[in-house]
Amino acid sequence: xxxxxxxxxxxxxxxxxxxxxxxxxxxxxxxxxxxxxxxxxxxxxxxxxxxxxxxxxxxxxxxxxxxxxxxxxxxxxxxxxxxxxxxxxxxxxxxxxxxxxxxxxxxxxxxxxxxxxxxxxxxxxxxxxxxxxxxxxxxxxxxxxxxxxxxxxxxxxxxxxxxxxxxxxxxxxxxxxxxxxxxxxxxxxxxxxxxxxxxxxxxxxxxxxxxxxxxxxxxxxxxxxxxxxxxxxxxxxxxxxxxxxxxxxxxxxxxxxxxxxxxxxxxxxxxxxxxxxxxxxxxxxxxxxxxx
Amino acid sequence: xxxxxxxxxxxxxxxxxxxxxxxxxxxxxxxxxxxxxxxxxxxxxxxxxxxxxxxxxxxxxxxxxxxxxxxxxxxxxxxxxxxxxxxxxxxxxxxxxxxxxxxxxxxxxxxxxxxxxxxxxxxxxxxxxxxxxxxxxxxxxxxxxxxxxxxxxxxxxxxxxxxxxxxxxxxxxxxxxxxxxxxxxxxxxxxxxxxxxxxxxxxxxxxxxxxxxxxxxxxxxxxxxxxxxxxxxxxxxxxxxxxxxxxxxxxxxxxxxxxxxxxxxxxxxxxxxxxxxxxxxxxxxxxxxxxx
Numbered sequence: 001x002x003x004x005x006x007x008x009x010x011x012x013x014x015x016x017x018x019x020x021x022x023x024x025x026x027x028x029x030x031x032x033x034x035x036x037x038x039x040x041x042x043x044x045x046x047x048x049x050x051x052x053x054x055x056x057x058x059x060x061x062x063x064x065x066x067x068x069x070x071x072x073x074x075x076x077x078x079x080x081x082x083x084x085x086x087x088x089x090x091x092x093x094x095x096x097x098x099x100x101x102x103x104x105x106x107x108x109x110x111x112x113x114x115x116x117x118x119x120x121x122x123x124x125x126x127x128x129x130x131x132x133x134x135x136x137x138x139x140x141x142x143x144x145x146x147x148x149x150x151x152x153x154x155x156x157x158x159x160x161x162x163x164x165x166x167x168x169x170x171x172x173x174x175x176x177x178x179x180x181x182x183x184x185x186x187x188x189x190x191x192x193x194x195x196x197x198x199x200x201x202x203x204x205x206x207x208x209x210x211x212x213x214x215x216x217x218x219x220x221x222x223x224x225x226x227x228x229x230x231x232x233x234x235x236x237x238x239x240x241x242x243x244x245x246x247x248x249x250x251x252x253x254x255x256x257x258x259x260x261x262x263x264x265x266x267x268x269x270x271x272x273x274x275x276x277x278x279x280x281x282x283x284x285x286x287x288x289x290x291x292x
Numbered sequence: 293x294x295x296x297x298x299x300x301x302x303x304x305x306x307x308x309x310x311x312x313x314x315x316x317x318x319x320x321x322x323x324x325x326x327x328x329x330x331x332x333x334x335x336x337x338x339x340x341x342x343x344x345x346x347x348x349x350x351x352x353x354x355x356x357x358x359x360x361x362x363x364x365x366x367x368x369x370x371x372x373x374x375x376x377x378x379x380x381x382x383x384x385x386x387x388x389x390x391x392x393x394x395x396x397x398x399x400x401x402x403x404x405x406x407x408x409x410x411x412x413x414x415x416x417x418x419x420x421x422x423x424x425x426x427x428x429x430x431x432x433x434x435x436x437x438x439x440x441x442x443x444x445x446x447x448x449x450x451x452x453x454x455x456x457x458x459x460x461x462x463x464x465x466x467x468x469x470x471x472x473x474x475x476x477x478x479x480x481x482x483x484x485x486x487x488x489x490x491x492x493x494x495x496x497x498x499x500x501x502x503x504x505x506x507x508x509x510x511x512x513x514x515x516x517x518x519x520x521x522x523x524x525x526x527x528x529x530x531x532x533x534x535x536x537x538x539x540x541x542x543x544x545x546x547x548x549x550x551x552x553x554x555x556x557x558x559x560x561x562x563x564x565x566x567x568x569x570x571x572x573x574x575x576x577x578x579x580x581x582x583x584x
Contacts, residue, residue: 022399038411068395068402074411075370082367102392102420103360104450104518107314110360119330119366128394130422130445132452153422158396160424167470170460175467178459226396 009061020254055269097122109138157204157227205233212240229256246290301353312546334372347561389414401430449496449519497525504532521548538582
């Protein structure tokens with residue numbers, strides 16, 4: 001079961017870190033910049049990503065690939081997106097496609113086919129559930145059939161996330177709690193051996209109070225935690241995202257790893273590895289030993 | 293201003309209809325089916341779309357291209373998506389990219405670049421605003437700079453849309469009314485000569501009561517109305533989506549036009565044109581003459 005596989009990789013590496021391949025052209029070092037067209041740019045991005053994957057594959061369990069950065073390069077960019085998925089999975093990494101897809105059922109089933117079928121075969125997909133259950137079930141059906149997983153946006157890491165998500169409903173819950181309860185309902189019955197379901201939640205590192213509330217409310221939901229590093233979240237803030245034994249969450253870092261070479265010097269790959277090891281130390285300083 | 297251009301095209305054609313190019317491979321007629329790989333499939337989809345565009349370009353003002361159907365074919369599908377955009381715009385149609393994109397600000401700016409820049413240059417983009425203002429502003433900035441527009445999901449057409457969207461907040465508003473008010477705020481100050489702003493709303497034809505509430509609440513918001521035809525909405529139900537003079541809304545129909553040949557016989561292009569003309573008659577029977 002994919003959430004068990006993720007948990008076991010985290011325990012084996014003692015590292016609940018996910019490297020975010022939000023690879024903007026402007027992040028590339030000099031030797032890879034200067035592409036003259038979309039095809040060359042996409043090739044440069046793919047080369048860079050392979051270097052990052054090679055540098056971290058033995059110390060981090062997963063990568064999260066943010067598709068917006070590839071869509072910006074058009075069809076060629078999507079070719080690099082696919083190439084990155086294949087390369088990372090080939091190196092044993094679990095791949096989270098961060099696409100935040102959402103639509104009515106008939107259309108959601110096409111997205112499910114895109115991200116869990118042949119086009120962009122990923123282990124996890126992020127989804128936005130503003131449309132409710134019938135926009136989520138096609139994804140869940142594909143996950144069950146092919147042993148994949150979802151992360152549904154619950155409480156996002158950005159400054160404005162509270163405008164809708166923190167609103168209080170007439171029944172006393174906040175919108176993010178209501179969404180969290182829906183997520184728990186969609187996942188119910190799919191618990192793996194560590195107690196977590198196929199339907200995870202995106203919970204930002206930047207809102208520790210809300211994360212604490214959600215962790216207590218959703219004991220069987222695995223959290224994907226963005227917002228560490230460049231967005232302002234630190235290890236102490238995101239401690240509350242984890243369950244017993246330090247499982248139940250994985251923390252993403254994109255720019256802090258991809259662009260580490262600018263602060264640290266050395267090659268981008270060496271700097272990315274050093275930054276990922278520092279992040280592991282930082283997380284372990286608050287989590288202690290991770291065990292199932 | 294793009295919303296004025298859309299309104300003027302609707303008035304000139306007396307037709308507030310948008311043809312949805314949700315082109316599934318299974319919708320293609322025999323002569324275009326049988327592709328052996330993704331490239332051939334994408335070519336067949338593009339050929340079909342060109343036929344539809346040629347058949348309707350003089351009687352409908354806009355097409356809405358649902359990107360999920362193209363993503364399912366991978367990078368080749370995205371090439372067909374781009375080819376469809378170019379062909380439709382080349383024939384004078386206004387192109388709505390239905391991608392429901394959403395993310396934090398830094399990432400939203402990449403999506404804005406993808407759909408309003410060089411990759412997939414569209415006139416309008418649908419977006420999901422669960423993340424709040426900072427996930428919308430990068431899109432709005434690109435719209436202002438390049439004269440494009442947005443449609444934000446407010447009340448969607450699917451059966452489960454009420455699970456979150458119809459919830460009542462402590463302040464007495466529903467979630468969809470709250471989202472509608474945010475949409476009005478983002479659009480404020482961008483009104484064109486017909487009174488509508490750059491930031492439109494997606495309001496499903498299948499919920500006439502909610503549409504009536506939203507029409508009264510959001511007098512300056514242009515509505516994109518899905519759910520007509522295959523999803524169960526009819527002309528009488530969606531009358532309340534329109535403002536004075538029959539402006540302020542455009543109604544999408546996808547399968548009812550793309551697959552019309554199966555019910556009507558004839559070529560798919562002839563049948564699509566006949567179905568689009570029938571839809572125009574249906575809408576005009578409840579709207580009367582459309583004037584600004």
